Amino acid sequence: MTVEAIDVRHGYGDETVFEDVSLSIRSGEVVAIIGPSGVGKSTLLRLLALFEPPEAGAITYDAEDVWHCSDRRRLAYRRRIGMVFQEASLFDASVRRNAAYGLRVRRSWPDRIRQALARLFTTPNGTGDALEALETVGMREQADQQAASLSGGEAQRVAIARALAYDPEVLLLDEPTSELDPRNTAVIEDAVLAAKNRGIGVALATHDMHQAERIADRVAVFLGDGIIEVDDAETIFENPADERTRKFIEGELIY
Numbered sequence: 401m402t403v404e405a406i407d408v409r410h411g412y413g414d415e416t417v418f419e420d421v422s423l424s425i426r427s428g429e430v431v432a433i434i435g436p437s438g439v440g441k442s443t444l445l446r447l448l449a450l451f452e453p454p455e456a457g458a459i460t461y462d463a464e465d466v467w468h469c470s471d472r473r474r475l476a477y478r479r480r481i482g483m484v485f486q487e488a489s490l491f492d493a494s495v496r497r498n499a500a501y502g503l504r505v506r507r508s509w510p511d512r513i514r515q516a517l518a519r520l521f522t523t524p525n526g527t528g529d530a531l532e533a534l535e536t537v538g539m540r541e542q543a544d545q546q547a548a549s550l551s552g553g554e555a556q557r558v559a560i561a562r563a564l565a566y567d568p569e570v571l572l573l574d575e576p577t578s579e580l581d582p583r584n585t586a587v588i589e590d591a592v593l594a595a596k597n598r599g600i601g602v603a604l605a606t607h608d609m610h611q612a613e614r615i616a617d618r619v620a621v622f623l624g625d626g627i628i629e630v631d632d633a634e635t636i637f638e639n640p641a642d643e644r645t646r647k648f649i650e651g652e653l654i655y
């Protein structure tokens with residue numbers, strides 16, 4: 401499945417965060433989204449994940465405008481993507497239950513409702529996949545530990561396991577390794593590459609330039625009020641078309 405943002409504008413209240421943003425994520429590729437804090441990377445990922453409609457422009461799944469189709473179709477599309485938020489949001493239960501939770505969690509839902517839904521939707525059948533996904537992120541041994549007692553990095557890995565266990569066609573990861581040490585960062589990067597090799601399209605926001613260089617096929621550079629260039633990783637890091645890209649990568653922050 402190809403997921404695409406086309407000439408999208410979005411903001412909050414009267415503030416426009418970005419405009420004219422276009423980006424596609426195709427099956428079997430990793431797209432890294434890089435750019436300074438506050439530029440709108442998370443906002444774009446949330447739009448791609450259909451959490452809300454963009455103010456202008458379109459989000460398409462396999463070329464269909466998902467905000468101009470029936471609610472039923474949009475829900476069906478939503479089931480085909482997985483998203484992991486910048487702050488891992490686990491509910492108060494075991495690691496295993498969290499990983500087996502095959503329902504898109506809305507962060508605005510109260511914990512009470514999320515937990516009731518988790519009990520409903522966690523089936524013994526789902527647990528096998530969940531354990532496999534926990535293994536992939538190096539968390540299988542902690543399957544029976546309570547999520548509330550996990551470190552930030554462990555919780556982040558469980559959130560990624562949950563998304564993998566759901567078996568999405570497109571996976572959107574918002575700074576998936578921001579709380580991880582180098583060894584666990586490598587574990588997650590391997591999991592991302594394994595997902596890609598299974599044909600999953602992955603988009604990830606990251607502040608780690610080396611990570612983008614290591615695992616991305618293409619890189620989108622988000623600066624100012626939009627994406628200034630998208631190209632294959634080698635071009636972005638070695639010979640970018642836009643001088644601002646080089647400056648950003650070399651650490652001169654510009655807006």
Ligand SMILES: Nc1ncnc2c1ncn2[C@@H]1O[C@H](COP(=O)(O)OP(=O)(O)OP(=O)(O)O)[C@@H](O)[C@H]1O
Pocket residue numbers: 412417435436437438439440441442443444486
């Ligand atoms: N719910 C919201 N209400 C109001 N403003 C918001 C909301 N979410 C994000 N913003 C603002 O929109 C802008 C873009 O935020 P976003 O989280 O998308 O940035 P980001 O590129 O992901 O940053 P970071 O690298 O720090 O994660 C910021 O100025 C932020 O303050």
Ligand SMILES: [Mg+2]
Pocket residue numbers: 441442443486574605
């Ligand atoms: Mg963000």
